[in-house]
Amino acid sequence: MSSAAAEPERLAQLLAAVSGGDQRAFAQLYESCSSHLFGLLLRILQRRDWAEEALQDCFLKVWQKSETYEPARGAPLTWLSTIARYRALDLLRMKRPEVEMPEEGEEPPMTLADTGQNPLDSAIEGEGIGKLRDCMRGLQEEQRRSVLLAYYEGYTHQELAQEMDAPLGTVKSWVRRGLSRLRECLEAVGGSMERE
């Protein structure tokens, strides 16, 4: 796993320093987290130019609003991932219509093969996500798949319906039931049973 995941305390200190306008801390934060966030952005946006744009926007926001970090939003890297992902989702909604056909001579969109992994599998097999993985395993196949596709592909309900070849209403209820069950499970397991 990336080194950034292993040092939440240091990242929290850097975030605090960044909120005070410390540029060196900002550079260190970028060094520690940018490759992690960029990997995530590439995964969602599938295009390097968009991912670079989103990465810049994300760090710009962190520079301007690092004081909005709260531990309740997760570890620092989790929070940064959330900020990055929200930016990616907004970009996707603006740009998705173009996503299918890049101009000739342009860099082709990244594909799953390019990233050399399938996070949908990693999410339920991978180490490091603890009880979330256990709770994901407890979902029905369609529920799990629709939640993970929405997370990693940034799909809307309509796009999910297309991808999963199912009626819109059905897909919506997969997502909602999946999320409800996840919530119950995450609450039931509680913070103390974190295990790897």
Added chain:
Amino acid sequence: MKLQSAQLRRMLAAEYVLGTLHGAARRRFERLARADAALRAEQYFWESHLGRLATVVNPVTPAPTVWISLQRRIGSGNTVPLRRPVKEQPKAVPMWRIWAGMAAAAAVVAVVMLSQRGTLPEAPGGPQVAQQAPAPAAPAYVAQLKVPDSTMQWTVSLSPERGQMTVAAAGDYPQLGQHSMELWWISPQGPVAIGLLPVQGKGSMPLPKELTAQGGITLAVSLEPQGGSPTGKPTGPVLTSGPATQAA
């Protein structure tokens, strides 16, 4: 406006974080959450849990130009050079990937600029570049570029109005081998080739007249095949980058 049903509130927060809530509904949720601590708590619950899905994605190092433009956007007067994390170097991200992102934007500008740049001295090994041009009487800008993990460094004096630049090399870069080190001016549109850097002694190079110091000057050095980048765009890793500051 209040959302009465607890179940609805939970689901809105969950779908907001997952991203399936979009458009006007998404913006509306953000407005509501700003004024509603309980709704924010729901949102944070999902952020802290679903956010862990991000940890299973493989990291990918972004192009160095992202950091450089980011510094411009935060209005940093004093560019903080990034260390290249040593442990990441052997991973050898393919160069086309490192540079691919900026290629599209940079290509047009770089090609235009390159077609107009002056001829640069060839640089096979030894003390080269030296055109014996007199140093600008009063260099307007100065940059110190140091290659991390080596003693190699350059002092670059630029006078964009005169279209002149002088470079003094110091130190050593034993890893150079059959490569050249090329200097780039990072314009808002992308890197513009300036020329090959000497590894020892002094030299001077003409600067493309189109380049202006407006908005600050950022320079970068990349490792290229001997004789310089064959494409007019950086093709190798960035060894160092930094700002040029106005000379006193």
